[in-house]
Amino acid sequence: MKHILTTIFSLFILIAFSQETVYPAKEQKETIALTNATIHIGNGQVIENGMIIFSKGKIVDVRPTANIADIKIIDCKGSHIYPGLITSQTDLGLNEISAVRAVLDKRELGEINANVRSIVAYNTDSKIIGTLRSNGILLANIVPQGGILSGSSSVVQLDAWNWEDALYKADAGIHFRMPNLVARRMWFRQATQTNPMQAALDRIEKLRQFFYDAKAYYAIEKPEHTNIKFEAVRGLFTEIDAYPYLNWKGVKKQLRPQQNFYIHAETVKEIQIGVAFAKEFQFKPVIVGGADSWMITNYLKDNDVAVILNQMHSLPITQDDDIDQPYKTPYLLQQAGVLFAIGDVDENSRGRNLLFNAGTAVTYGLTKEQALQAITFSAAKILGIDAQTGTLEKGKDANIVVSTGDILDMKSSNVIHAFIQGREVSLDNKQKQLYERYKYKYGIK
Numbered sequence: 001m002k003h004i005l006t007t008i009f010s011l012f013i014l015i016a017f018s019q020e021t022v023y024p025a026k027e028q029k030e031t032i033a034l035t036n037a038t039i040h041i042g043n044g045q046v047i048e049n050g051m052i053i054f055s056k057g058k059i060v061d062v063r064p065t066a067n068i069a070d071i072k073i074i075d076c077k078g079s080h081i082y083p084g085l086i087t088s089q090t091d092l093g094l095n096e097i098s099a100v101r102a103v104l105d106k107r108e109l110g111e112i113n114a115n116v117r118s119i120v121a122y123n124t125d126s127k128i129i130g131t132l133r134s135n136g137i138l139l140a141n142i143v144p145q146g147g148i149l150s151g152s153s154s155v156v157q158l159d160a161w162n163w164e165d166a167l168y169k170a171d172a173g174i175h176f177r178m179p180n181l182v183a184r185r186m187w188f189r190q191a192t193q194t195n196p197m198q199a200a201l202d203r204i205e206k207l208r209q210f211f212y213d214a215k216a217y218y219a220i221e222k223p224e225h226t227n228i229k230f231e232a233v234r235g236l237f238t239e240i241d242a243y244p245y246l247n248w249k250g251v252k253k254q255l256r257p258q259q260n261f262y263i264h265a266e267t268v269k270e271i272q273i274g275v276a277f278a279k280e281f282q283f284k285p286v287i288v289g290g291a292d293s294w295m296i297t298n299y300l301k302d303n304d305v306a307v308i309l310n311q312m313h314s315l316p317i318t319q320d321d322d323i324d325q326p327y328k329t330p331y332l333l334q335q336a337g338v339l340f341a342i343g344d345v346d347e348n349s350r351g352r353n354l355l356f357n358a359g360t361a362v363t364y365g366l367t368k369e370q371a372l373q374a375i376t377f378s379a380a381k382i383l384g385i386d387a388q389t390g391t392l393e394k395g396k397d398a399n400i401v402v403s404t405g406d407i408l409d410m411k412s413s414n415v416i417h418a419f420i421q422g423r424e425v426s427l428d429n430k431q432k433q434l435y436e437r438y439k440y441k442y443g444i445k
Contacts, residue, residue, distance in 0.1 A: 022130060022426045022428050022429075023426070024159045024160055024161050024165070024423075024425075025159055025420070025423035025424055025425045025426070026423065027057070027422075027423060028054075028055070028056060028057050028398070028419075028421070028422030028423050030055075030071070030072050031053065031054070031055040031060070031071040031072065032053070032054055032055070032071065032072045032073075032074065032419075032422070033051055033052070033053045033068055033071055033072070033073050033074070034051060034052050034074050034076050034081055034400070034402060034417075035051040035065045035073055035074070035075055035076060035077075036049060036051070036065050036075055036076055036077040036078075037049075037050060037051075037052075037076035037077070037078075037079045037080060037081045037402065038050070038079070038080045038081070039051075039052060039062060039080075039081045039392060040080060040081065040082050040083075040369065040372055040392075041062070041083075041391050041392050041393065042082070042083040042372060042373060042376040042377045042390055042391035042392060043373065043377050043391050043393075044369045044370070044373065045369075046369065047062065047063070047064065048064075049064060049065050050062065050063065050064055050065060050081070051063060051064070051065040051066070051068075052081060052392055052400065053068070053071070054398035054400070054419070054422050055422070056422065057397060057398055057421035057422035057423070058395060058396070058397060058398060058422070059392060059393060059394055059395065059396050059397070059398050060394065061394060062392050062393065062394065074402075074417065076402050076417075078404065079402050079403060079404050079416065080402070080403050080404075080405070080406065080407065081392070081400060081401070081402050082136065082372065082376070082392075082400070082401045082402075082403065082407055083376040083377070083389065083390060083391055083392050083399060083400065083401070084136065084137075084138030084139055084376075084389065084399030084400060084401055084418070084419075084420065085135075085136045085137045085138060085139075085354060085355055085375050085376060085401065085407075086137070086138070086139040086140070086141075086341075086375060086376060086379040086380060086383070086389075086390070087132070087137055087139070087140045087141065087343065087344060087351050087354050087375075087379075088141050088308045088341040088342075088343050088379045088382060088383060089141050089143045089153070089262075089288055089308055089343050089345060090140050090141065090142065090143065090343075090344075090345065090351050091106040091142070091143060091145065091345075092122075092126065092128060092129065092132065092140050092142060092350075092351060093121075093122040093123045093124065093126045093128075093129065093142060093156070094106035094118060094121055094122065094123070094142065094144070096123070096126055096127070096128065098347065105121040105123075106118075106121075106144060106145050106146075107144070107145040107146035108144065108145075108146040108147065108150075108151070109146065109147075110146070110147050111147045111148050111149070111203070111206070112147060112148065112149045112206075112207065112210055112229065113144070113146060113147045113149060113150055113151045114149050114151060114152075114174065114210075114229040114230075114232040114233050115151065115228045115229045115231075115232040116144050116146075116150065116151025116152070117144075117151060117152050117154070117171060117232075118142045118143060118144040118151060118152065118153050118154055119142060119152075119154035119156070119163055119167060119170060119171070120163060121144075122142050122154075122156060122163045122166060124160045124161060124162055124163060124165070124166050127429070127430045128350050128351075129158050130426070130428060130429030130430060131350065131352045131429045131430070131431060132158060132350075132351055132352050132354075133158050133159065133418060133425060133426075133427065133429070134415060134418075134427040134428070134429050134432070135352050135353075135354070135355060135413070135415060136355060136401035136403065136407055136413075136415045136418060137158065137351070137352070137354055137355070138157060138158055138159075138399050138401065138418060138420050138425075139155060139156070139157055139158065139168060139385075139389065139399065140155070140156055140158060140351075141153050141154070141155050141172075141383055142154055142155075142156055143175060143262075144175065145177075147177070148176065148177055148179065148203050148204075148206075148207055149174065149175070149176055149177075149207060149210070150175040150176075150177060151174070151175065151232070152171040152172070152173065152174050152175070152232065152259075153171075153172065153173050153175060153262070154167060154168075154169060154170050154171055154172060155167075155168040155169040155172060155383055155385055156168055157399075157420050157421065158420070158425075159420045159423065159425040159426075168385065168388075169383065169384060169385050171232075171235070171259070172259060172260060172383060172384050172385075173259050173260030173261065173262050173286070173383075174232070174233055174236055174259055174260070174261055174262065175262045175264065175288075176207070176261060176262065176263050176264065176274065176277075177264045178200075178263055178264055178265035178270045178271075178273065178274045179199070179200035179203050179204065180196060180200060180270075181196060181197050181200050181267065181269055181270055181273075182196055182197075182267075204273070204277065207277075208277070208280075210229075211233070211281055213230070214227075214229075214230040214233055214234075214237075215237070217230045218230070218234065218237070233259075235258065235259035236258065236259050236261055236281070236283050236284075237258075237281065237282070237283075238258050238282050258283075258284050259284070260284050260285075260286045260382070260383075260384065261278050261283035261284055261285050261286065262286050262288050262308075263275065263277075263278065263285055263286065263287050263288065264288045264289055265287060265288075265289055265290070266289045266290065266291040266292060266317055267291070267292050267317070268292045268295050268296055271287055271290065271292065271293065271296065271300075272296070272299070274287070275287075275299075275300075275303055275305055279303070285303070285305050286305070286306045286307070286308060286382055287300070287305055287306070287307045287308070288307075288308045288310070288343075289308075289309070289310045290307040290308070290309060290310075290329075290340075291310070291316065291317045291325075291326070291329075292317070293307045293309075293329065293333060293338070293340075294325070294328070294329045294332040294333060297332065297333060297335075297336030297337075297338050298336065300333075300336075300338045301336060301337055301338050305338075306338070306339040306340060306341075306381075306382045307333060307338060307339070307340040307341075308340070308341045308343050308379075308382060309326075309329060309330065309340060309341065309342050309343055310343055310345050311326075311343070311344055311345050311346045311357070312326045312327055312329075312330075312342065312344075312357045312360055312361065313326075313346065313353070313357065313360065314326055314346075324364065327360055327361065327363070327364040328364045328365065330342060330361040330364070330365075330366055330371070330374060331361065331364055331365030331366050332365075334365075334366055334370055335365075339378060339381060339382065340374060340378060341374055341375065341378050341379035341382050342354070342357050342358050342361060342371070342374040342375050342379075343357075344357050354375055355375065355407055355408055355413065356408065356409075356410050356413075358371040358372065358374055358375050358408050359371065359406075359408035359409055359410065361374070362408060368406070368408060371408055372407075372408065376390050376391065377390040377391050378390075397420075397421050397422075398419050398421060398422040399419065399420055399421065400417075400418070400419040401415055401417070401418050401419075402415065402416050402417035402418070403415050403416065404416055415427060
């Protein structure tokens with residue numbers, strides 16, 4: 001029996017990791033024009049029968065279709081052109097097969113893992129990447145897990161030989177996982193006698209002390225020893241006294257770009273405690289999850305807090321909420337003027353349904369352009385990459401998706417071209433290969 005199980009497991013690994021002939025695309029050499037398409041800029045604007053020209057990885061022009069010579073033309077008549085979609089939080093490249101420990105690299109032991117960098121563990125050979133790319137998802141924020149302070153996330157583009165090639169923005173934010181304030185009973189775990197509120201506050205207090213210690217460390221001009229955990233969170237701070245070396249040569253007010261402080265929280269009280277913690281240190285807060293964010297939209301707007309929503313195709317977190325509350329939340333945030341992005345962290349879809357989550361939000365109040373913006377321009381704003389991508393505008397990276405149908409509609413979405421920084425990338429993936437393999441086997445045409 002043991003031999004049979006070993007054989008089955010070995011075959012499973014062989015199938016999962018067999019190498020397909022999909023290679024990262026080469027650098028763009030020739031100028032390309034996509035013509036005769038409906039262009040969705042990503043900021044709410046739409047150009048009918050438009051054309052987009054890009055060269056050396058950058059967008060050169062976006063305008064109505066006109067005659068143009070001496071460049072490569074791809075006729076996209078009847079199709080739609082979109083900015084490359086962005087998934088704002090994912091364990092892509094860190095989690096290949098959940099049941100196989102050897103291919104999991106998303107979680108570290110310990111409570112305060114500030115020095116953990118998700119980017120160095122990112123696996124560009126993951127077979128899951130192809131399934132996202134073929135749906136038009138071209139950029140991803142790779143997020144670590146574990147502890148109360150999980151480490152830093154980085155943004156990658158999904159066509160690369162290694163993590164250095166993939167890197168789009170390094171260590172752009174630190175992830176704080178707000179402890180649960182109420183006991184959540186699970187079938188495999190006995191109820192604890194510990195007061196969950198007090199236990200959560202004790203953990204937060206330990207983290208507070210960590211950041212005060214970090215500030216004291218920064219006040220030392222030349223520390224005797226380098227503390228890698230303190231150094232990892234230096235970019236969260238903006239106070240001038242946290243950077244005494246900025247007083248040199250009259251550059252006192254030249255502060256570095258600030259990292260995001262991602263607060264993973266769901267309920268109103270968890271969100272408020274997390275934001276208050278961030279404000280105590282003048283961090284830049286972004287709520288991740290935010291199931292109850294629709295209840296406190298004024299609070300979020302007044303405190304300039306953005307939200308990255310989790311999987312929408314799920315039940316609400318409390319029995320008192322409307323059954324369709326996760327679907328309605330994007331519209332309520334939009335109406336209140338809160339900056340938000342739609343995400344997809346479902347273990348089953350592995351993130352490839354991001355665009356269809358946005359499509360569901362259209363059914364519950366958002367316009368199609370608003371929903372598109374929530375997975376392109378708004379996501380780019382939150383991640384701090386909106387100067388480079390998120391919309392189809394002159395000077396930005398040529399991250400472009402062409403679909404024969406509405407990309408937000410599961411029935412008609414059909415991505416036929418995708419470009420990352422001007423490079424036309426492969427839309428093949430493991431599922432397509434298996435589909436073609438067994439069509440051939442059974443003689444299906």
